[in-house]
Amino acid sequence: MSHTRADLEIAAFAIDEVVEGALTGRDGTTLLVASPQLAVGAGEPALAEATVEVVRPGDRVRITNVLDAVVPDVRADDPASSFPGVLGGTWNEPSDPRIHRLTGVAVLPVCDWEASGHVTADEFPPSYVDMAGPGQDRSPWGSTANVVLRCVAARGAPVAEADAAIRHAALELARALASTTLDATPTDVRRVGLPDTSDPGLPAVCAILQVASEGPLTDTFFDGADLRELMPKVIDPVWLSAGRLTNGAYDWPGVRNTTANYQDLALVRALQRAHGETLRFAGLILAPGYLDTAEAKRRGAEASAALAAELGAAGAICTTFSSGNSHTDTMLTVRALESRGIATTALVCETNGGLTDHVAEADCLVSTGNEDELVPAWTPERIVGGGNGDAGRAVAMVHYLGSCVETGDGAWTAVPA
Amino acid sequence: MTVVHYLNQFFAGLGGEEAADHEPIRLEGPRGPGNALVAAGLQIDLTVACGDDRFALDEADSLATLLAWIEEAGADVVVCGPSFGSGRYGYACGVLARELGRTGTPVVAAMTPDSPGVLASEGAAYIVPTTANVAGMRDAVPAVASIASRLAAGTPVGSAEEEGYLPRGLRVNARSEALGAERAVGLILAKLAGDVRTEIAPPTDRVAPPDPLADPASAVFALVTEAGCVPQGNPDRLPTRHANVWLRYPIGDRAELAPEDYLSVHAGFDTTEANRDPDRLVPLDAARALVQAGRIGRIHDEFFTTTGVDTPVAVSTRMGQEIGAEIRNAGVDAVILTGT
Amino acid sequence: MGIPTVFITALPTIAQMVGANRIVRGVAITHPTGDPSLAAGDELALRVRILDRAVDMLASEIAPRTVWEIDG
Numbered sequence: 116m117s118h119t120r121a122d123l124e125i126a127a128f129a130i131d132e133v134v135e136g137a138l139t140g141r142d143g144t145t146l147l148v149a150s151p152q153l154a155v156g157a158g159e160p161a162l163a164e165a166t167v168e169v170v171r172p173g174d175r176v177r178i179t180n181v182l183d184a185v186v187p188d189v190r191a192d193d194p195a196s197s198f199p200g201v202l203g204g205t206w207n208e209p210s211d212p213r214i215h216r217l218t219g220v221a222v223l224p225v226c227d228w229e230a231s232g233h234v235t236a237d238e239f240p241p242s243y244v245d246m247a248g249p250g251q252d253r254s255p256w257g258s259t260a261n262v263v264l265r266c267v268a269a270r271g272a273p274v275a276e277a278d279a280a281i282r283h284a285a286l287e288l289a290r291a292l293a294s295t296t297l298d299a300t301p302t303d304v305r306r307v308g309l310p311d312t313s314d315p316g317l318p319a320v321c322a323i324l325q326v327a328s329e330g331p332l333t334d335t336f337f338d339g340a341d342l343r344e345l346m347p348k349v350i351d352p353v354w355l356s357a358g359r360l361t362n363g364a365y366d367w368p369g370v371r372n373t374t375a376n377y378q379d380l381a382l383v384r385a386l387q388r389a390h391g392e393t394l395r396f397a398g399l400i401l402a403p404g405y406l407d408t409a410e411a412k413r414r415g416a417e418a419s420a421a422l423a424a425e426l427g428a429a430g431a432i433c434t435t436f437s438s439g440n441s442h443t444d445t446m447l448t449v450r451a452l453e454s455r456g457i458a459t460t461a462l463v464c465e466t467n468g469g470l471t472d473h474v475a476e477a478d479c480l481v482s483t484g485n486e487d488e489l490v491p492a493w494t495p496e497r498i499v500g501g502g503n504g505d506a507g508r509a510v511a512m513v514h515y516l517g518s519c520v521e522t523g524d525g526a527w528t529a530v531p532a
Numbered sequence: 533m534t535v536v537h538y539l540n541q542f543f544a545g546l547g548g549e550e551a552a553d554h555e556p557i558r559l560e561g562p563r564g565p566g567n568a569l570v571a572a573g574l575q576i577d578l579t580v581a582c583g584d585d586r587f588a589l590d591e592a593d594s595l596a597t598l599l600a601w602i603e604e605a606g607a608d609v610v611v612c613g614p615s616f617g618s619g620r621y622g623y624a625c626g627v628l629a630r631e632l633g634r635t636g637t638p639v640v641a642a643m644t645p646d647s648p649g650v651l652a653s654e655g656a657a658y659i660v661p662t663t664a665n666v667a668g669m670r671d672a673v674p675a676v677a678s679i680a681s682r683l684a685a686g687t688p689v690g691s692a693e694e695e696g697y698l699p700r701g702l703r704v705n706a707r708s709e710a711l712g713a714e715r716a717v718g719l720i721l722a723k724l725a726g727d728v729r730t731e732i733a734p735p736t737d738r739v740a741p742p743d744p745l746a747d748p749a750s751a752v753f754a755l756v757t758e759a760g761c762v763p764q765g766n767p768d769r770l771p772t773r774h775a776n777v778w779l780r781y782p783i784g785d786r787a788e789l790a791p792e793d794y795l796s797v798h799a800g801f802d803t804t805e806a807n808r809d810p811d812r813l814v815p816l817d818a819a820r821a822l823v824q825a826g827r828i829g830r831i832h833d834e835f836f837t838t839t840g841v842d843t844p845v846a847v848s849t850r851m852g853q854e855i856g857a858e859i860r861n862a863g864v865d866a867v868i869l870t871g872t
Numbered sequence: 873m874g875i876p877t878v879f880i881t882a883l884p885t886i887a888q889m890v891g892a893n894r895i896v897r898g899v900a901i902t903h904p905t906g907d908p909s910l911a912a913g914d915e916l917a918l919r920v921r922i923l924d925r926a927v928d929m930l931a932s933e934i935a936p937r938t939v940w941e942i943d944g
Binding site: 585588589591619620623648651652738739740741742743744745746748753759801802803804805806808809811812813814815817818819821822827828845856859860864865866867868869870871872 | 873874875876877878879880881882883885886887889890891893894898900901902903904905906908915916919920922923924926927930931932933934935936938
Binding site for chain 2: 381394429478483525530531532
């Protein structure tokens with residue numbers, strides 16, 4: 116079972132300054148953003164409002180109601196096929212796919228679902244990015260220039276439609292920003308995709324990426340379609356870089372995955388770097404978390420383990436999506452793998468009460484941090500995104516976007532004290 | 533700054549085991565070991581005390597009273613103990629520390645690392661490790677005074693390693709030099725090479741509940757106790773504390789454990805009532821009644837006994853495993869264990 | 873497979889903390905299976921009731937670290 120298709124080339128264009136101006140374009144490492152002209156969300160009946168605002172590291176700003184983070188990407192060989200499904204195009208096995216990517220800048224869609232009556236008070240936990248203060252380094256996007264897409268959902272619009280409109284607007288904006296590089300010659304290029312052959316003496320290691328899709332505002336999308344019926348399946352890591360997997364889950368920002376994580380998954384990068392050196396990257400499995408019943412969880416775990424065995428893996432790295440009973444899915448998957456003689460490592464976040472779930476076979480864990488730890492109180496000068504933003508109150512780590520993400524994209528971990 | 537000191541009945545000078553039921557009480561200034569703390573440079577403005585048994589059996593009310601007094605005093609720091617190896621006193625210190633932690637009041641305690649108070653505190657206290665007995669007072673006092681003074685003054689206190697207190701079981705966030713994904717690749721390669729490492733230690737020793745008895749009416753039951761119940765004269769010299777041995781005694785045809793034949797040598801509780809009827813510790817007479825009624829099959833012909841006072845966890849674990857092996861070999865189906 | 877054990881103690885919280893699974897709350901620290909304030913016959917009846925409860929617990933599926941009162 117070959118998981119490698121055509122190589123995907125990613126050309127990175129560094130941005131170290133974003134200025135708002137009369138047009139959208141790029142001048143060296145400066146990105147120009149003409150906010151009013153971007154016409155985001157135009158013609159979307161489910162959106163009452165959509166505006167663009169730039170926020171920079173060092174600004175005494177807390178961004179609130181942050182839904183997601185998106186890396187500005189465009190398919191340089193076929194821009195219409197950027198973010199397949201959501202933006203209307205498709206991934207049709209291109210022979211020479213190329214991505215142009217901006218680094219140092221991110222698109223952050225924000226939306227106060229409670230203000231538009233789509234969720235009840237306190238139904239969604241707060242979601243923050245601090246651009247200064249003690250919480251700045253808790254989210255990776257405290258250090259990027261952020262093009263904030265502020266959306267207001269239309270009252271009475273079905274929540275799934277409003278959400279689809281926001282995701283569409285955010286990905287379109289990401290594409291538009293990256294498109295400022297289409298005329299440029301790339302200098303920083305890497306290839307995603309693996310040579311099919313490598314030293315058979317090296318141990319084969321696969322990765323199991325756990326996602327969850329539980330309904331509107333808690334979904335994950337592949338080619339724009341939700342993954343509510345996902346059963347474990349082998350996927351091509353190239354598809355992640357191509358923007359086929361996108362996020363639509365907005366609760367517990369510190370521990371569930373963003374679109375940006377999928378676009379540039381550190382675990383795939385690390386395994387590809389090690390491929391041919393210390394291991395063979397045996398493949399990537401997409402697996403569901405939060406399965407509903409003990410029986411479903413057991414079957415899902417067995418299915419993932421069976422695929423890992425088919426890939427010929429001697430070892431497997433399992434990621435986790437968010438908190439709570441998804442940790443049981445992770446642990447059961449670890450058990451199923453180990454019972455087939457496949458060594459496992461799993462990434463999980465911790466709480467003040469310890470691990471959420473554990474099995475004896477989970478003897479090799481990566482800690483992505485303690486989600487309960489309180490970050491000291493901060494009073495920003497400005498709040499972007501609505502609400503009182505818990506100004507002046509200590510905030511738990513889990514409320515910072517991407518702080519303890521269990522894909523291993525972050526550097527936070529927990530140590531004994 | 534205001535410092536409050538929590539003591540049990542003994543250290544507060546209210547009496548020994550007979551005063552273990554003493555209600556919570558407020559006392560001006562330092563008492564007992566509090567005077568040593570003052571000599572070591574820590575002021576003590578108020579002492580609150582409670583009997584160990586009173587706290588254990590009336591926890592909600594005792595705790596509410598103590599917490600109210602501490603809040604009223606406006607404590608900047610609370611010192612609990614030192615409780616050394618005492619189980620009940622340590623537990624009370626730990627629970628009080630945990631509750632004070634929830635109000636943001638810093639707490640310093642001192643006890644053996646094995647004390648139930650360590651777990652009960654849930655990481656809320658800076659706990660100075662001590663010996664099991666009071667001879668450790670001389671070493672504990674300066675350490676407690678030093679940490680407590682600084683906490684009251686708001687001066688930073690160093691890490692567990694630097695200051696010598698027990699790690700509080702907290703997991704604090706820190707930036708690693710490598711991304712989690714890179715660490716995961718490192719760990720899987722190490723594991724594949726036979727070197728199993730983890731960033732999160734497994735939860736402490738837990739045993740899943742064994743399957744329930746299918747048919748108690750046909751089952752054999754063994755009686756086991758840590759209440760220090762032994763034949764009169766303590767012929768095999770079961771220690772009254774720090775026991776690292778367990779003993780077994782035949783039950784034979786006895787209908788009960790009669791006071792003229794048995795007593796408790798346990799140093800950790802007032803044995804007066806138990807010695808008037810040892811069935812109050814090892815319920816043989818009631819077990820016989822259940823056999824008579826056909827409720828249970830029979831009682832194993834020995835009971836197993838030790839004294840659970842200042843017993844380190846590792847020793848308790850070993851004794852449990854040894855008794856368990858005997859019981860399994862003897863074909864016993866279930867165990868009734870009594871504790872004080 | 874383990875041997876089901878029920879722990880009768882007046883300090884069930886500590887018992888839970890150290891991992892005992894079947895716990896019945898005893899009468900008092902100084903007399904877990906007795907009550908000196910009762911007349912002899914009543915005390916024995918209480919003791920039989922405690923033990924009966926303990927046997928019930930031994931014959932029941934329970935979640936880890938469960939505490940039962942004497943009268944449930």
